[in-house]
Amino acid sequence: MSELKVGIDRVGFYTPRLYLEMTDLALARGEDPAKYHVGIGQDKQAVIPPTQDVVTMAANAATQILRPEDRSRIKMVLFGTESGVDNSKATAVYLAHLLNLAADTRAIELKQACYGATAGLQLAADYVRAHPDALVLVIGADIARYGLRTPGEVTQGGGAVAMLVSADPQIMALDAQSAYHTADVMDFWRPLDRTEALVDGRYSTNVYLDFFKQTWTAYQQQTGRTIADFAALAFHLPFTKMGRKGLRQVLPEASAAHQQELTAAFEASQLDNRNVGNLYTGSLYLSLLSLWRHGDLRAGDRIGCFSYGSGAEGEFYSGVLQPDYQRGFDDAALTTLLADRRAVSVAEYEELFQQQLPNNGQDVQLAVGADSAPYYLAGRQHQQRQYRHRMEA
Structure with missing residues (x-):
């Protein structure tokens, strides 16, 4: 009997239709644009x-x-985020309701900085291995906020990646082995x-790079695989220069020709992240999606994935591309989504940054007319967020 394949069957991505040019931000902050475009690696x-x-973006x-027939097969929603909207109620519960999923669906929110979606993916894979007829919806959605005129401002962004995990997946079958490492580190945190x-x-x-080397080494010891077994390495990309530094740590382990292939694959994997910014929990998975969309890949290629969440937890795992992997996402729609966004001025960006729901609990009605997305937040009434589906408005 052949081993059951389990992994990522379909992937969707959403980011709002507004963006800020990094050249404009650099000039407004008195910086050389090359510092942002080259030094950080963001456009x-x-x-x-x-x-x-995060709920509406997810x-x-x-x-x-999602297809109509999927809703009865989805048995879990695992929502990785560090931008939750409630200290008790899971974002996954709101999402399951918006998507009209069955009542016998587990809906859980997972939090460990940018690692949450990877925890969800691994839990989902284990569940499907035990329940091959089931589907699990895994979400990585976040809004990266560091504040105006802060050193981290250039590494903000946001969006959501949705992954359907199944048996006999279309896109990538996950290898069962992975290596992970956890330590109590104060490199990044957000007090209540x-x-x-x-x-x-x-x-x-430095912690990111150290965790990558530790998990990469442990993975090789577990599996006996070497860098020669990989067609590409995908990284968590809070900014694209971070992943480039990680790749450079291990490139000397590859032949000269293979180094060129791995470098070309990395360039493909960071294209979409350069133009969206930091997704926190979704960052690695936008990187993977970008690799699948833009990379020179073929069925049977093994891809290594490094996930990192500050505080800190890291994991290295791998998967094998399937013959129909390009059918698992809508490349044309994703290209259109990114191309049709509207650039905002620095002044408009600063105004929007300050327009988050206030923490005073007061009722708020938001101006929703400019938001064309199917799902949106209409405001807050009686301390409850008001989510809407445009088809039902």
């Missing part, structure tokens, strides 16, 4: 209007990949009284 940054939060991503994160940028970069 555009998603701007999140107050009518979108719904807008998930609705791209803050909406913006605190970060020690240089220290966080």
Whole structure:
């Protein structure tokens, strides 16, 4: 009997239709644009209007990949985020309701900085291995906020990646082995009284690189595989230069020709992240999607994935591309989504940044007319967020 394949069957992605040019931000902050484009590796940054939060963005991503017959087969929704909207109720519960999923669906929110979606993916894979007829919806959705005129401002962004995990997946079958590492590290955190994160940028970069080397080494020891077994390595990309530094750590292990192939694959994997910014929990999975969309890949290629969440937890795992992997996502729709966004001025970006729902609990009615997304946040009444589906408005 052949081993059951389990992995990522379909992927959807959503980011709002507004962005900020990094050249404009650099000039407004008195910086050389090359510092942002080359030194950080970012070209555009998603701007999140107050009518979108992680729940609505997740719904807008998930609705791209769900078919009517899927809803009865989805047995779990695992929502990785560090931008939750409630300290008790899971974002996954709101999402399951918006998507009209069955009542016998587990709906759980997972939090460990940018690692949450990877925890969800691994839990989903284990569940499907035990229940091959089931589907699990895994979400990585976040809004990266560091504050205006802060060192981390250039690494903001936001969006959502939705993944359907199944047996006999279309896109990528996950290998059962992975290596992970956890340590209590204060490189990045967000206290309960803050909406913006605190970060020690240089220290966080060093921890990221150290965790990558530790998990990469442990993975090789577990599996006996070497860098020669990989067609590509995909990284968590809070900014694209971070992943480039990680790749450079291990490139000397590859032949000269293979180094060129791995470098070309990395360039493909960071294209979409350069133009969206930091997705926190969704960052690795936008990187993977970008690799699948833009890379020179073929069925049977093994892809290595490094996930990192500050605080800190890292994991290296791998998967094998399937023959119909390009049918698992809508490349044309994703290209259109990114191309049709509207650039905002620095002044408009700053205004939108300040327009998040206030923490005073007062009723708020948001101006929703400019938001064309299927799912949106209409405001707050009696301390409850008011989510809407445009088809039902």
